[in-house]
Amino acid sequence: MGKAIRIYAGVGGRAARICAAAALLACGSNVQAQRTQLKPGWNLFSVQQDIVVGKQNAVQAEKQLPLCNSPKVDAYLTQLGMKLVAHLDTHGATYPWEFHCVNDRAINAFALPGGYVFVNRGAIEAADNEAQLAGVMAHEISHVALRHGTNQASKAQATQGLLGITGGLFGGGVSGAMLEQLGSFAAGGVLLRYSRNAETQADISGTQVLYDSGYDPRAMAQFFEKLEAETKGKNPPEFFSDHPSPDHRVDRVDQEISKLGGSPANARKDSQEFEAAKREVMNLPIVKKATPGPAGGGGMSKPAPPSSSMSMYQSTGYAMKYPDNWKKYGEQDNVAFAPDGGVGNDSSGHGALAYGISIGTQTVQDPNAPSALDTATQQLIDGLKQSNPSMKVARQAVRVRLNNQPALSTYLGSASPVGGQETDWVITVMRPEGLVYFVCTAPQAEYSNYDKTFGSILDSVRFK
Numbered sequence: 001m002g003k004a005i006r007i008y009a010g011v012g013g014r015a016a017r018i019c020a021a022a023a024l025l026a027c028g029s030n031v032q033a034q035r036t037q038l039k040p041g042w043n044l045f046s047v048q049q050d051i052v053v054g055k056q057n058a059v060q061a062e063k064q065l066p067l068c069n070s071p072k073v074d075a076y077l078t079q080l081g082m083k084l085v086a087h088l089d090t091h092g093a094t095y096p097w098e099f100h101c102v103n104d105r106a107i108n109a110f111a112l113p114g115g116y117v118f119v120n121r122g123a124i125e126a127a128d129n130e131a132q133l134a135g136v137m138a139h140e141i142s143h144v145a146l147r148h149g150t151n152q153a154s155k156a157q158a159t160q161g162l163l164g165i166t167g168g169l170f171g172g173g174v175s176g177a178m179l180e181q182l183g184s185f186a187a188g189g190v191l192l193r194y195s196r197n198a199e200t201q202a203d204i205s206g207t208q209v210l211y212d213s214g215y216d217p218r219a220m221a222q223f224f225e226k227l228e229a230e231t232k233g234k235n236p237p238e239f240f241s242d243h244p245s246p247d248h249r250v251d252r253v254d255q256e257i258s259k260l261g262g263s264p265a266n267a268r269k270d271s272q273e274f275e276a277a278k279r280e281v282m283n284l285p286i287v288k289k290a291t292p293g294p295a296g297g298g299g300m301s302k303p304a305p306p307s308s309s310m311s312m313y314q315s316t317g318y319a320m321k322y323p324d325n326w327k328k329y330g331e332q333d334n335v336a337f338a339p340d341g342g343v344g345n346d347s348s349g350h351g352a353l354a355y356g357i358s359i360g361t362q363t364v365q366d367p368n369a370p371s372a373l374d375t376a377t378q379q380l381i382d383g384l385k386q387s388n389p390s391m392k393v394a395r396q397a398v399r400v401r402l403n404n405q406p407a408l409s410t411y412l413g414s415a416s417p418v419g420g421q422e423t424d425w426v427i428t429v430m431r432p433e434g435l436v437y438f439v440c441t442a443p444q445a446e447y448s449n450y451d452k453t454f455g456s457i458l459d460s461v462r463f464k
């Protein structure tokens with residue numbers, strides 16, 4: 001950790017004893033004793049599972065993102081990152097840190113659980129000095145140490161317990177299926193969209209790391225301020241969509257700095273290595289971002305049309321058929337079937353189901369109540385709207401039958417991960433195990449190409 005004594009607020013007894021031992025030293029002015037103590041929040045995952053999930057996502061990110069492919073810049077980021085990690089409180093965990101440069105001019109950076117950090121060239125280019133870049137990285141590694149990604153996933157699991165249309169989680173605790181899901185397309189949106197509270201924590205921890213590493217601790221907040229000032233009235237940088245600014249961000253950081261005893265006079269700001277790395281990224285070829293959209297335009301390629309020959313799927317509660325060129329994701333009560341290329345990126349670049357069907361079960365308190373189907377369907381739709389604010393009801397629920405069971409059919413609309421609008425056709429049925437829902441998703445412009453397939457899938461459903 002590199003510091004001889006770390007006395008936290010709230011450990012008064014110990015602090016008092018150390019003060020007594022220090023006898024004549026002015027303990028009252030030991031401002032370091034006041035630094036904010038942070039702890040990872042509630043989590044269903046183990047640290048080892050953070051690493052597994054993070055690694056799976058990192059492998060995919062490396063395949064999908066344009067990397068800088070500059071050994072020089074990667075080595076520089078790794079060296080800087082490890083210098084910061086040496087002063088990071090990981091709460092006893094050891095992570096396999098990796099640092100990658102992404103050839104993307106958007107000002108952003110992200111860290112996956114387990115310590116897989118990706119820094120866009122845009123963030124390096126936008127930083128005025130090494131301390132500012134170190135600030136961004138200290139913020140990112142703090143998300144890892146505070147385990148914010150899987151904390152969010154745990155909360156989503158507990159409060160929703162369903163597969164959100166835009167890629168939520170599959171139910172039932174941290175099962176193999178859930179890990180599999182988090183390791184694949186559904187992950188990004190849950191793992192990387194932090195709450196403002198998590199942002200404040202990462203700011204505070206990041207400031208402590210900067211301070212302890214000998215950097216100007218104001219550099220992180222200065223960088224955020226600069227980003228905000230430079231983009232006033234324009235599109236805010238991507239960084240703020242992944243890392244939403246908490247209220248009084250800069251004030252809170254300043255407060256922490258004074259708790260730490262102020263910015264040291266000899267704090268490091270810049271280095272020749274930073275300037276060299278910045279020159280290097282500025283000379284990298286510019287990679288045009290694929291513009292997602294059903295019209296093509298270099299975006300993700302459209303999935304192959306659904307095959308008319310079907311495979312059989314059996315869950316504990318029902319059997320059904322699906323096109324044999326679609327893949328199954330998840331298990332048992334919470335599954336999705338999607339074609340290759342059926343998974344796009346949502347507005348903040350995270351994986352989400354764009355084409356396919358998701359099926360899940362939501363527990364219901366009293367499945368036999370006369371209005372149980374209506375009430376539970378409404379709750380399901382409310383939950384979906386909550387996880388996807390762009391979602392609207394396009395056609396109110398109408399009564400239908402699914403395998404001869406009373407069912408509700410509702411059409412929703414929302415922003416598609418591949419651009420434009422998508423249609424989500426939701427069929428809900430009340431079963432002894434709870435509300436079973438089928439969500440058929442495709443971009444609005446192509447929905448008519450999928451309507452028949454969705455119909456065949458639903459016609460094939462047989463409850464047990």
Ligand SMILES: [Zn+2]
Binds near residue numbers: 143199243
């Ligand atoms: Zn953040």
